[in-house]
Amino acid sequence: MKTMKKAAAMILGAAMAMSMAAGAFASEIASVDDLEGKTIGVQMGTTGDIYATDAYGDENVKRFDKGAQAVMALQQGKVDCVIIDLEPAKKFVEANEGLKILDEDFALEEYAIAVSKDRPELTEAINGALDQMKADGVLDDIIKNYIGDDTKGKFPYESAENIDRSNGTLIMATNAAFEPYEYYDGEKIVGIDADMAQAVCDLLGYELQISDMEFRSIINAVQTGKADIGVAGMTVTEDRLKNIDFTDPYTTARQVIIVKE
Amino acid sequence: MSFTERFSLNFIESNRYRYITAGIKNTLLITVVAAAIGILLGFLIAIIRSTHEKTGKLKLLDLICRLYLTVIRGTPTTVQLMIVYFVIFSSVDRPLLSAFIAFGLNSAAYVAEIVRSGIMSIDPGQMEAGRSLGLSYRATMAYIIIPQAFKNVLPALANEFIVLLKETSICMAISLRDLTYGTSLISSQTYDYMFPLLLGAAIYLFFVMLLTWLFGKMERRLRQNER
Numbered sequence: 001m002k003t004m005k006k007a008a009a010m011i012l013g014a015a016m017a018m019s020m021a022a023g024a025f026a027s028e029i030a031s032v033d034d035l036e037g038k039t040i041g042v043q044m045g046t047t048g049d050i051y052a053t054d055a056y057g058d059e060n061v062k063r064f065d066k067g068a069q070a071v072m073a074l075q076q077g078k079v080d081c082v083i084i085d086l087e088p089a090k091k092f093v094e095a096n097e098g099l100k101i102l103d104e105d106f107a108l109e110e111y112a113i114a115v116s117k118d119r120p121e122l123t124e125a126i127n128g129a130l131d132q133m134k135a136d137g138v139l140d141d142i143i144k145n146y147i148g149d150d151t152k153g154k155f156p157y158e159s160a161e162n163i164d165r166s167n168g169t170l171i172m173a174t175n176a177a178f179e180p181y182e183y184y185d186g187e188k189i190v191g192i193d194a195d196m197a198q199a200v201c202d203l204l205g206y207e208l209q210i211s212d213m214e215f216r217s218i219i220n221a222v223q224t225g226k227a228d229i230g231v232a233g234m235t236v237t238e239d240r241l242k243n244i245d246f247t248d249p250y251t252t253a254r255q256v257i258i259v260k261e
Numbered sequence: 262m263s264f265t266e267r268f269s270l271n272f273i274e275s276n277r278y279r280y281i282t283a284g285i286k287n288t289l290l291i292t293v294v295a296a297a298i299g300i301l302l303g304f305l306i307a308i309i310r311s312t313h314e315k316t317g318k319l320k321l322l323d324l325i326c327r328l329y330l331t332v333i334r335g336t337p338t339t340v341q342l343m344i345v346y347f348v349i350f351s352s353v354d355r356p357l358l359s360a361f362i363a364f365g366l367n368s369a370a371y372v373a374e375i376v377r378s379g380i381m382s383i384d385p386g387q388m389e390a391g392r393s394l395g396l397s398y399r400a401t402m403a404y405i406i407i408p409q410a411f412k413n414v415l416p417a418l419a420n421e422f423i424v425l426l427k428e429t430s431i432c433m434a435i436s437l438r439d440l441t442y443g444t445s446l447i448s449s450q451t452y453d454y455m456f457p458l459l460l461g462a463a464i465y466l467f468f469v470m471l472l473t474w475l476f477g478k479m480e481r482r483l484r485q486n487e488r
Contacts, residue, residue: 039354044433045449053450058280062436063446069434072347078354216445220454242262242270243452 029081029259031104041070041079045216047109047235048083048255086254087180102257110249114222114230117245126247129203142195143251146180157195159202170206172197173227175215181233193231196250219244271456277447284443291360292426298365303372311380333370339431341367346435356437368425375417379410412483419476423469440464
């Protein structure tokens, strides 16, 4: 019995020493230059994943199903930093103590709407609608309504009355876990992307229907016609263009680095 | 895009086939190690449980085993995997070890009940005969009961290991590069979903067929004395 206790104490001691060692060697990242050779946590398939893999090699990138899991891994020291879009990053840092966002951005990117390659006329029509929204300021107001401390909540988008919606339903595939672009407010999916898609539908005469799914299923849904458009803060890349079309960009976003304080 | 273009984009460009080969390696490694843990621990639990049921001894051990079965069979494998990785190994980064433990413990619970059903299915007369011939309880179990039970439960065990092989596809939750991780990663880079998905499915099917064939061979071998 005594030896067993001793053994148990030794195992416990070893485990504690290991966890302390893991904490003590936490690497310091102060800017983008320090990322070389560090373990980077990302959400699979996001721009952070693609850029980090290109720049620092596949073996240094740890991919998770959800951004939240990557952030949890960061807190436990399993990754040295997390690369993710600025707006969700703010929410993660707010909700978890001991994390901060580096001042220096990792990358700038442009979001666009994904449309099936079989429907160039829809891509054209949406581009037209986006141009009009950019020209009359509707798009700016939608973004201002969600981003910016002074403007938040002050420019809610509302559809005009008596809109002719005779063109039928336009199904938008998204992953509603990406505040402020798309997220649940009660039962309803709201956010910049949701409002922007609503505004596009108002101009083109469609009824908007939002369908929430896994991020990695969105493109598949658009390709197979289960959804008409994919709107989920998606960035255009060369490889993606081979399988799907994108509209003109509707907003720019920043990829940032979250580290432990 | 033509078939060859799609094939080249998904598997040749940027050496993407490496995601698949690395994934196969991990999927098989996890399956083999977890199956080994499952067999060892599963047989142990099955013997404890059936001994308790037959003789009324080992009360405390039986209680512990029953608690274990209840917890492991009562919670989803994904959740168990994430608990091992994020809670038990919270301060170190050991995804592969976490997977061995989570899948091994999970498989053990199912193997235990399969083996127990085998042991309980052997006629009580066999035990009585062994004991009257002067064999100890342990010897009767090891040389008479378990070998017959093993033969009976082989198809059910094959079933469990097939499920285990396919269940490793949830490893993505702890960022472990299994086969499904590889195919998802390719899709996320090329935005082509059908192609990697179908290839992944074909690879799983191939290994399950291999497993089925191996177990079939073993079954036939064990049945030879019946002729």
